[in-house]
Amino acid sequence: MRLRVDLIPREELSFSDVVLVVDVIRATTTAAAFLEAGASALYLTPSIESARAFKDEDVILGGEVGGLKPQGFDLGNSPQEALEAQVGGRTVVMSTTNGTKAAHLAARSAKHVLLASLYNAHAAARLAHELATEEVAVLCAGKEGRVGLDDTYTAGVLAEFLQLMGQYELDDGALVALSTRRTYPDPLEPLSLSAAAQALKQVGLEDDVPFCAQVAKSPAVPLLVGRSGEALIFHRG
């Protein structure tokens, strides 16, 4: 089995099998938290506007623009808030900056798309390993086209878990991610150093970083099951 890590989403990328999409601060952490809190489905839309189109009394809108809750949304992109939200049995519609784009890129070609974070790392790696027939790819969302230390580190943690479950042939990106993982024993360090955490700090939301740094706390893995218009529909895998 091949293990491949793409540190930045690029339009030209295509995927033949399983993709773990990583936007650890905060979209893929928050997505897992919504399912952990009991949401029955998670819709990822490519824009704030297309999320608004799903507005309904049974639907929760969550997301961010520049880190902050968009106008008319019920919730921001905070995983702690997501975990505590009254979403049991309801549909959550999310739109975020980098993570949503990466998920849509993966969904163009992959057989299976999963949303992974440190929070659900063990479960996400296990499900990816079970579903894969030839390749597990980790697609890091990064930050506005640049490599993210936080996502690269998370890819390394996922790579470590995958290697515990089977033999993987590693590409250069996987070796770089594993190096990053091994450099920082405490996940809070690389996450706090990342540009993503710095940007959260500037809008006073840095309290979400320790939540995102928790490893393997949740078995909830969002798995792509279909589409509704432009939205990707995820259920708990």
Next chain:
Amino acid sequence: MRLRVDLIPREELSFSDVVLVVDVIRATTTAAAFLEAGASALYLTPSIESARAFKDEDVILGGEVGGLKPQGFDLGNSPQEALEAQVGGRTVVMSTTNGTKAAHLAARSAKHVLLASLYNAHAAARLAHELATEEVAVLCAGKEGRVGLDDTYTAGVLAEFLQLMGQYELDDGALVALSTRRTYPDPLEPLSLSAAAQALKQVGLEDDVPFCAQVAKSPAVPLLVGRSGEALIFHRG
């Protein structure tokens, strides 16, 4: 001073100050070796065809397509061969796959463009530090749009040298590159594991890898001084 590392060239990138272009296996190693061997100027052309247009009795053509010497060229892209070539006082015209593209991308916006490798790492870092007023960027060539373990490692070595010379504010890419550097005490290991080395092996050219893994052996740093048509002209900086 800022230190920024871009692990993959992307069309959207722009640079405000100094760029160290890294294609350690093999273009930027070979480029330094040509200057070390006494070449008076190095031209980098964006294609094999535009290199051929410079053909003349006083000009040496060097380069590769798929790792191999292009038809009608005097030399391939081997640094050992470059170091031993009779190029004293002559102009060398080079065209290679990934490194040349990265250099042209950097040259579009940067104030200063240097070609860096492990072979000239110390000298390249020192010159970059001297020239920079606000930012040193390391632009890794990667391999066909993907992250290269070899170039990422080299960026980490350059980052280490730069940090010895002054205070730098590191971006996420720099922290990832430094992690990779710290994971492998012996440069030959990450270089040998890289996809670039594997590709060389497939065409029987793996003997160049140990040459590329030598650290700080040469003070020769190619520095962009001008253009001739599509070609970038480098002199020893």
